[in-house]
Amino acid sequence: MSILLNPAYLAMIGRALGMTLFISGFVILASNLAAFGLCVYMRNPRARLRPVVVAYSLFARASPVLALLFVLYYGLPKLGIYLEPLTSALIGLTFGSAAYNYEFLRAGFDAVPASQLDAAKSLGLGRLATVWKVLTPQAYRVAAPALFSNAVQIVKGSSLASLVAIDELTAASSTILAETYKAIEVLLTISLIYGLVSMAIVGLQYLYESRQAWSRPGR
Numbered sequence: 001m002s003i004l005l006n007p008a009y010l011a012m013i014g015r016a017l018g019m020t021l022f023i024s025g026f027v028i029l030a031s032n033l034a035a036f037g038l039c040v041y042m043r044n045p046r047a048r049l050r051p052v053v054v055a056y057s058l059f060a061r062a063s064p065v066l067a068l069l070f071v072l073y074y075g076l077p078k079l080g081i082y083l084e085p086l087t088s089a090l091i092g093l094t095f096g097s098a099a100y101n102y103e104f105l106r107a108g109f110d111a112v113p114a115s116q117l118d119a120a121k122s123l124g125l126g127r128l129a130t131v132w133k134v135l136t137p138q139a140y141r142v143a144a145p146a147l148f149s150n151a152v153q154i155v156k157g158s159s160l161a162s163l164v165a166i167d168e169l170t171a172a173s174s175t176i177l178a179e180t181y182k183a184i185e186v187l188l189t190i191s192l193i194y195g196l197v198s199m200a201i202v203g204l205q206y207l208y209e210s211r212q213a214w215s216r217p218g219r
Helices: 007-042 050-062 065-079 085-110 114-122 127-164 169-180 183-215
Strands: none
Touching: 007 050, 007 085, 007 127, 007 169, 007 183, 050 085, 065 085, 065 127, 085 127, 114 127, 127 169, 127 183, 169 183
């Protein structure tokens, strides 16, 4: 493809890919950590902010991520709050993705039989040890397909960052397209890059599931 033979465009795509990977990696990591923290907190019988967490999950999943980005980047300045484009994108994408990961992981925690908790208690394990050694491994085994699928969606959803002035892959494709008018070539190239990154995540999913299958008793 001729655009890949142009050093300037190749460098632009390389920088844009780096930004896309950074945004995607940050959001995947931050949303998973937030989801795990919320799940652990919600299992505490004394959790007083339970209604707040439930309301957050409902609101974040019901709100369009694009609207969240626009509020953060274009709306907050009217209140005297100014955020950098990258900061707005990271907050908005993480805010929405964490809610989905929370629901996926919550289902994983709920899928662990109560007998496992009784066994942990009979062995004298504390609450934190039970969560870390008993609940978490089994919960992630159940939630892994949904979490990895959401990671793929996060990679593709990172393209929304282009709408708040971030030079990632979609923004780079728009710039190159405006200069070359080679729509099919440009879009196929960018789609291929997104596809390769997504396939890498799916590959990690299969690797994780294979390792989990071999680690089960009886294997």
